[in-house]
Amino acid sequence: MIKNKRHHFFWFLAIAFILASCTSGNQPTEKETTEKPAIVKKSQRIKVSNYGNEKLSEYGFFTGKLSDLIPAKGVIPYELNTPLFSDYAFKKRFIRLPKEGNMVFNAKDPFDFPTGSILIKNFYYPTDFRKPQADRRIIETRLLILEKKGWKALAYVWNDEQTEAWLEVAGDNTDVTWTDFNGNLKKINYSVPTVTQCKSCHSKNNELMPIGPSARQLNKTITSGKAENQLIQWEKTGILSGLPEIQKVQKLAQWDDPKGGKIAERARALLDINCGHCHNENGPAKTSGLNLDIFENDLHKLGIRKPPIAAGRGSGGLKYAIVPGKPEESILYFRMKSNDPGIMMPEIGRKMVHEEGLELIKEWIKLMKN
Amino acid sequence: MKNFLICGFISLCILTSCKEELPKEIRNFQDIEKSLLTEFILAEDGDTIEIDKGQFLFKRSLILDNKKNMVIRGKGIDQTILSFKGQEEGAEGIKITNCTNIVIENLTVEDAAGDNIKVMETEGITFRNVKVSWTGGPKTTNGAYGLYPVICKNVLIEKCIATGASDAGIYVGQSDHVVIRENKIYKNVAGIESENSKYVDIYNNEARDNTGGILVFDLPALTQYGNHVRVFNNKIIENNHRNFAPPGNIVAVTPAGTGILVLATEKVEIFNNQIINNKTAGTAIISYHLINAISTEEESENEKNKESERGTTQKINRKFEEDKNYNPYSRAIYIHDNQYENKYWLPSLKSDFGKLFVWKFGFNTPDIIVDGIEDPDGKHDDGTIKADYSFCFQNNGNATFANLDAGNDFKNLHQDMSKYDCSRPPIKAVQLNPYPNLEKDEKSVDEENIEIKI
Numbered sequence: 001m002i003k004n005k006r007h008h009f010f011w012f013l014a015i016a017f018i019l020a021s022c023t024s025g026n027q028p029t030e031k032e033t034t035e036k037p038a039i040v041k042k043s044q045r046i047k048v049s050n051y052g053n054e055k056l057s058e059y060g061f062f063t064g065k066l067s068d069l070i071p072a073k074g075v076i077p078y079e080l081n082t083p084l085f086s087d088y089a090f091k092k093r094f095i096r097l098p099k100e101g102n103m104v105f106n107a108k109d110p111f112d113f114p115t116g117s118i119l120i121k122n123f124y125y126p127t128d129f130r131k132p133q134a135d136r137r138i139i140e141t142r143l144l145i146l147e148k149k150g151w152k153a154l155a156y157v158w159n160d161e162q163t164e165a166w167l168e169v170a171g172d173n174t175d176v177t178w179t180d181f182n183g184n185l186k187k188i189n190y191s192v193p194t195v196t197q198c199k200s201c202h203s204k205n206n207e208l209m210p211i212g213p214s215a216r217q218l219n220k221t222i223t224s225g226k227a228e229n230q231l232i233q234w235e236k237t238g239i240l241s242g243l244p245e246i247q248k249v250q251k252l253a254q255w256d257d258p259k260g261g262k263i264a265e266r267a268r269a270l271l272d273i274n275c276g277h278c279h280n281e282n283g284p285a286k287t288s289g290l291n292l293d294i295f296e297n298d299l300h301k302l303g304i305r306k307p308p309i310a311a312g313r314g315s316g317g318l319k320y321a322i323v324p325g326k327p328e329e330s331i332l333y334f335r336m337k338s339n340d341p342g343i344m345m346p347e348i349g350r351k352m353v354h355e356e357g358l359e360l361i362k363e364w365i366k367l368m369k370n
Numbered sequence: 371m372k373n374f375l376i377c378g379f380i381s382l383c384i385l386t387s388c389k390e391e392l393p394k395e396i397r398n399f400q401d402i403e404k405s406l407l408t409e410f411i412l413a414e415d416g417d418t419i420e421i422d423k424g425q426f427l428f429k430r431s432l433i434l435d436n437k438k439n440m441v442i443r444g445k446g447i448d449q450t451i452l453s454f455k456g457q458e459e460g461a462e463g464i465k466i467t468n469c470t471n472i473v474i475e476n477l478t479v480e481d482a483a484g485d486n487i488k489v490m491e492t493e494g495i496t497f498r499n500v501k502v503s504w505t506g507g508p509k510t511t512n513g514a515y516g517l518y519p520v521i522c523k524n525v526l527i528e529k530c531i532a533t534g535a536s537d538a539g540i541y542v543g544q545s546d547h548v549v550i551r552e553n554k555i556y557k558n559v560a561g562i563e564s565e566n567s568k569y570v571d572i573y574n575n576e577a578r579d580n581t582g583g584i585l586v587f588d589l590p591a592l593t594q595y596g597n598h599v600r601v602f603n604n605k606i607i608e609n610n611h612r613n614f615a616p617p618g619n620i621v622a623v624t625p626a627g628t629g630i631l632v633l634a635t636e637k638v639e640i641f642n643n644q645i646i647n648n649k650t651a652g653t654a655i656i657s658y659h660l661i662n663a664i665s666t667e668e669e670s671e672n673e674k675n676k677e678s679e680r681g682t683t684q685k686i687n688r689k690f691e692e693d694k695n696y697n698p699y700s701r702a703i704y705i706h707d708n709q710y711e712n713k714y715w716l717p718s719l720k721s722d723f724g725k726l727f728v729w730k731f732g733f734n735t736p737d738i739i740v741d742g743i744e745d746p747d748g749k750h751d752d753g754t755i756k757a758d759y760s761f762c763f764q765n766n767g768n769a770t771f772a773n774l775d776a777g778n779d780f781k782n783l784h785q786d787m788s789k790y791d792c793s794r795p796p797i798k799a800v801q802l803n804p805y806p807n808l809e810k811d812e813k814s815v816d817e818e819n820i821e822i823k824i
Contacts, residue, residue, distance in 0.1 A: 051412070170407035171430065191459055195411055196433035199467075200460075206436070206468040206491060284467070284490070287520055287544065289591050308618055309589060312484060312514025312537050314461075315618035331618070342483030342513055347461050 051195075056141055056156040056165035061096060061120055067138055067162040069122055076239065078230055080217040081252040081260075082269040085354040086123060087188055088180070089139065090132065093212070094120040097239060103213075105231075105242035107250065108295065109204075110214045119144040119210055128179040139174060140192045141165050144202070144210050151208040153198035169195050188351055197348055201277050203284050211277045216252040216294065252294065255360060267364035268294055270357050274346055290321055303332055304368075314343050324368035333361055399427035399453065410434050418443060421477060425451040431460030431482075438470040439805060444477030447501040447531065455481040455505075461513075462488045463502075466495065471805030475499050481506075485515040486535075494805050495519055496526040504534030508557050510614045512536040516558070519545055521593060526804050528552050536614055537621050538563040539580070542570065544593050549802050550575060559615040560585045560624060561606075566592050570599040571800040576607070582624040583609040583648065587633035589620065590658070590690035590698075597637040600797050604643045606630060610650075610718055623664050625650045625721030627714075634658040636701040636758075639797045643708045645737070650717035650724050652710045652737035652769065655761065658690060658698035660741045660776055664722070699745035701759045704794035710737040710769040730783060736772035738763055738787070743777040762792040 053059055056066070063072045071077060075096045083091060097103070101114025121142045127135040141156045156165035157172045171194040177187045199208050218230050226233070231249065234240035243249070253261030255270040276293030278285035288309050291301045300306050303321030308314070308331060316334040323329040335345035336358050344350075406426070409419050415438040423445040432452070434440070442464075444450025454463040461484025466472055471494035478501040479486040486502035489495045502516035516532035519525045520543035530553045532539030539558035542548050548570040555561035561577030563585045564570045570586075577583035583606035588595045606629045615622040624631060627650030632638050634657055645652045690696060715733045717724035727735050740761065748759035763771065771787035774780055 169411050170404050173429075189458075191430075194407055194430070194433065196435045197430070197460070199435055200433070286593070287490070309592070310514060310520075310537070310541075310543065311619065313511060313616040314484075314514075315616050317617040319618050340483065341457055341459060342461050342511075348459055351458065 051169055052143070052145070052152070052154040052167050054167055059118070059143075061094065061118075066164065067158075069138070075120070076234075077222070078213065078218060079220055079222045080212050080273070081220050082217070082255040082266075082273050083212070084273050085350060085357055087190060087350050087352050088129075088178075088186070089123040089125060089190075090136070092122040092124070095213070096120065102238060103234070103240045105215060105240060105244070107215060107244075110210045110212070111218075111240070113146050113210075115146055115148055117146045119213065125176050125178045129181045130179070130183070137176065138162060138165075139176065139190055140172075142193075142198070144208075151202070151210065153195050153202060153208060155192050155195070155198070157192055168192060171197065191351065193348070200284065200348055201346070203277075205282050211273070216250040217273070219246070219249050219251040220254075250294075256356065263360065263363050263367060267360050270360060274354075274357070278346070303330075312342070314345075316343065322365055322368070324370050325366060327362040327365040330365050333358070333365060336361060397425050397427075397451070397453065399425050402426050403428050403430070406432060413437055413440060415439055417441075421445070421450050421452070423449045425453065427453050427455065428463070429456075429458045431457070431462045432464045433460075434464070434466045434469060434472065436468045437472070440469070440471070441473040441475070442477075443473070443475050446476045447499060448478050450477040451480060452477060453480045454483065454486075457481075457483050461485065464488070466490070466492055468492065470494055472496070473498065473805060477501075478503070480504065482513050484513045485518045486513060487517050488515070489519040489522055491521045492519070493523045494803070495522055495524070496804050497528070497530050498526070499529045501531040501533075502535075502539070503532070504536075506534070508534055508536075508559075508611065508614050510536055510616055512614075514538070514619075515541040517541070518543070519548075521545065523547055524802055524804070525549070526802055531555075532561075533557045535559065536616060537619060538585070541565065542567050545570075546594075547800055547802060549800055554578075556580065557611060559611075559613055559621045561609065563587070563621070564596065564599055565589060566594055567596045568594070568598055569800045570596070572599070572601045573603045576605040577609060578605070578607045579611050580609045581611045581613045581615075581626050582621070582628035582631050583607075583645075584629070585621070585624065585631045585633070586635055586638055587620070587631070588635040588658075588696065590693045590696040595695060595697075596635045598797050599635070599638045600799075601630060601638070601640045602642045606643055606645045606648065608647045610648065610714075612720060620661065623661055625718060625723040627651065627718035627721075627724065629653055631656070632700050632703060633661065634696075634698050634700060636697070636703075637797060638700075638703050639794070640703075640705045641707045644711075645708055646711045647713050649712070649714045650721065650727065650735065651739045652712065653705060653708075654739045654741075655700045655703055656741040656776075657700055657743045657745075659743050662690070662698075663776075697745070699743065699748065699759075700740075700761075701745070701748065702757075702794065703761045704796075705738060705766060706762070706764040706793070708766045708769070710766055712737065726780075730780070731772065734770065736785065737769040738766065738771045740773050741777075742773040742775040742782075760792060760794065761790050762794045763787055763790040764793055 060072055061075050062069055064070050069092055071094055075094045078093050096118045098114055098116030104112040122138055123140050124136045124138040126132045138158045143154045145152045155168055157168045158165040172192040174190050176190045180186050202208050221227055221229050231243055235243045253265040253269040255266045271292040272294040279290050279292040290303050296302050305320045314335055315331055318329055318331045321331045327333040335343055338344040410432050418441040421444045463479045463482035464487045466489040469492045473496040475498040480503050497517055504512040512534050514537035516535045516539045518541050522545045525545055525548040527540055527550045532555045535558040538560040539555040541563045543565045545567045546569055548567055550572045552574045554576050556578045559581045561580040561583045562572055566588050584601055586599050609629055610627045613626055627648050629645040629648035630653040632655045717727045717735045719725055748756055772785050775782040
């Protein structure tokens with residue numbers, strides 16, 4: 001009996017020991033601290049301020065109160081048919097051309113701009129989306145500046161007082177809250193991109209390039225000011241040359257306007273602006289063999305029953321980018337529905353799911369026939 | 371006595387469950403994200419970014435774009451740790467694009483959402499003494515690739531450690547002039563993968579406890595196709611890990627217990643390797659048709675209950691045949707002077723291949739396996755194999771062999787290796803031009819003490 005007890009005790013100890021060693025090994029003891037940076041600089045650095053103007057106001061884009069975003073003379077507002085989704089941020093866009101030179105029409109690619117052109121994009125959230133003209137908070141202003149050696153991307157982050165925006169090359173994060181169109185309170189840790197992140201999307205043949213100002217996107221009657229087609233207006237004022245007859249200019253559907261096009265047209269427009277800048281023959285996603293720009297007519301390259309190349313867990317265990325009629329079996333839908341950075345598409349530029357856009361893609365795939 | 375047994379059993383269970391879970395490293399993270407991001411952005415050509423000893427946590431990818439002649443250097447593996455655990459933006463840990471002559475050395479990158487280090491369209495990239503890992507051990511939710519140069523030229527990967535990748539520890543895609551040497555690669559689905567790459571030397575590596583040790587293959591519809599790949603002096607041991615790749619990826623069909631897999635590529639020389647205790651196949655040479663058949667079969671099984679779906683998969687899976695530049699057959703393969711051993715009686719039964727092999731070979735799993743699906747264009751009119759297509763297997767000790775004749779339902783399966791007793795001209799060594807240029811006085815320079823002039 002005694003012997004037996006000893007036995008028990010022995011095993012008890014042994015198990016306890018094993019368990020203890022096991023758990024202590026498995027317990028991650030992570031804690032975050034914010035100590036001083038531990039980087040050694042090896043060479044003299046140019047100051048951040050040499051990268052671009054330190055403050056947004058120095059450019060003189062706006063008159064009056066800076067946060068009113070009232071364009072100064074020579075700063076031209078513009079709109080796109082189907083804009084990129086950026087976590088539901090509203091955007092106000094402007095172009096400032098240099099004194100000499102104008103935009104030159106391209107049928108496919110964004111227009112050619114003269115050196116010195118600046119594209120200005122302001123990202124803001126109305127406090128209540130149902131009253132977009134009331135209170136708002138401007139988060140950042142992104143600039144694309146065309147220098148002699150090519151385009152340069154800069155982001156300016158607005159202060160809480162909304163009196164100035166400061167250059168941030170390494171990005172920034174800030175919490176934003178708003179009430180959405182359905183009256184629900186939304187919150188997000190908004191991310192201002194680093195200048196290298198900008199190029200992750202704004203890239204063609206490894207050159208930084210604008211994405212939005214293409215004929216198909218700009219072929220639109222704008223809502224602010226005179227109700228007239230932007231392109232015609234620009235041709236009249238002499239800032240755009242080479243515009244063909246407007247009927248011959250491609251027009252991208254407005255993704256959220258059911259009257260603006262068939263579901264397939266609106267879905268392709270949405271894919272074109274959100275995916276096509278990477279997923280095209282010359283874009284960073286060419287390694288995937290999946291092309292989602294508006295010009296792709298090969299159904300396989302568009303993803304129909306196309307297996308992934310190096311998607312990793314982005315495949316979600318699914319076999320094809322698009323399975324006609326079956327959004328739930330389509331990798332495309334799966335990745336647009338995800339918020340996991342290792343899975344989601346686009347890879348950057350959003351933290352939220354674009355629910356309404358996703359719904360459109362779902363409908364599109366559902367309606368596809370074998 | 372009964373108690374004794376129960377206790378013994380319980381502790382055994384505990385022991386085994388303990389063995390499955392890797393002990394997690396202790397981390398005490400510092401935040402240097404903004405300053406290091408700024409360094410990456412503002413760096414000028416010729417700069418060296420030195421990162422101190424410590425453990426650093428990042429929310430977004432570190433991107434280096436359009437720079438020349440740069441070194442990113444830590445204080446050593448597991449001394450300088452860049453962790454991307456729970457990262458919020460970007461799929462990669464470090465991403466390098468459109469650069470020339472970049473060296474990454476002496477650091478650890480862990481737990482990126484996607485790939486730990488991805489390098490794209492860069493000429494001259496060296497990884498030296500870099501560890502890439504997923505610290506939770508092998509999991510399907512781990513990122514795909516540890517080190518991932520794609521569309522690069524002049525690639526050197528040496529003295530690195532890669533573990534935990536749900537696709538490949540080291541994956542070289544669509545690249546030219548690549549040397550992968552003296553690395554340790556363990557507990558990945560694939561250890562090393564050379565995909566659609568040309569002029570690749572893989573030597574003095576140790577690939578252990580992966581699902582497949584070293585994979586050399588071509589996939590259709592990509593920017594280029596591979597050839598001239600040498601795999602030599604490697605230790606390819608016990609690659610029997612269960613396959614934890616997410617389904618839908620090509621490696622997900624790699625059977626556990628694969629030493630070397632050659633798929634749909636040409637001009638591969640495999641020699642002087644120790645290929646030991648890989649349960650299912652020491653070396654397998656197969657065609658894309660076989661992979662295609664496996665995927666199609668899986669699919670039709672899944673779809674047996676869905677009548678409407680039938681017929682469609684077959685049509686689309688044949689898409690690769692439309693790529694005129696892609697040859698789905700393996701060609702010109704030379705396997706010689708390797709040491710094959712396999713102490714296991716049975717192949718891994720987790721794959722269909724394993725089951726098939728038990729059925730066909732019993733306790734004698736062959737070391738070298740070909741699927742026997744041959745390119746009709748690979749033969750002369752008299753039935754002899756063209757020189758560009760021949761397989762030669764020589765001086766592999768007591769290695770056993772099987773030709774599966776998979777194209778004819780294994781009808782003419784045979785184990786006669788004599789018709790492969792030939793030699794092929796050796797493939798030339800890859801010449802690299804690494805940065806900084808070490809070639810001149812390689813012997814006299816201790817690598818630890820190289821001074822980089824800025």
